[in-house]
Amino acid sequence: MNYQELSQQIKSKSSYLCVGLDSDINKIPQHLLKEEDPIFEFNKQIIDATIDYAVAYKPNIAFYESMGVKGWESLQKTIEYLPDDVFTIADAKRGDIGNTSKMYAKAFFEQMNFDSITVAPYMGSDSVEPFLEFEDKWVILLALTSNAGGKDFQFESLNSGGLLYQKVLEVSQKWGTKENMMYVVGATRSDEFKEIRKLVPNHFLLVPGVGAQGGNLKELSQNGLNKDGGLLVNSSRGIIYASNGQDFAKTAGIKALEIQKDMAGYLDQYL
Ligand SMILES: O=C(O)c1cc(=O)[nH]c(=O)n1[C@@H]1O[C@H](COP(=O)(O)O)[C@@H](O)[C@H]1O
Known part of the structure; x- marks a missing residue:
């Protein structure tokens, strides 16, 4: 999915x-454990219940890797189930x-057809650039x-001025564009959003x-939204484990709807 399409989805779903x-x-409802692939069944029902209120889905790969081959199969089925x-x-x-990053990129962009992957900046430009060579795919x-x-290193003051996380934002903008690069900024850092928007006014933030x-x-919406939306706000446990009974999917849908309603209000105010 490209920048314009994502922005359009945000506007049409508010x-x-x-x-x-x-x-x-260990956290999904007990009654799903009798299914052949309980994790996929869980994901499928969560997706069905939340799809009208969400523009993005983020499987955290650790949860799948931790189950070995079976986990990778559940992940593959999940990505295939998600609509375009x-x-x-x-x-x-x-x-x-670089040589190794290229293989990670192939794994997630070619084998699994994800739109994007989260990447750590620490190894620098040649560790990130291989991910940016794929058309309509994104680095986050x-x-x-x-x-x-996060405070251990990211808030370090540099002799050259500014903080380490700000340097990451400044330098990495030379590697990609707003069309293929986003940044992860934690929701717990809402004090920093104004500063971040000065450095990267046009990039999407996850x-x-x-x-x-x-x-x-x-707070983060007030300081983070831009004219194209510019934000993807993730909630995992707060939605998917809102209930662990028979009604888990319905309850997840209700939670997602609550958040979407708030978002619709902020979009009206700030776009
Ligand atoms: O890259 C991320 O998504 C991420 C970055 C970060 O700074 N903090 C953070 O919580 N995450 C991920 O976002 C998800 C947050 O999950 P909940 O706290 O359950 O909503 C997890 O998958 C984390 O691994």
């Missing part, structure tokens, strides 16, 4: 919600020497993460950390 498929065999008009994110946080580069330990991590949707 939503910039990304549903995180962090699907954990939603944006798909492989949350894999990859990045290695970690800029300022939501976790407490914003995880509302729901279970307590990020403030209103």
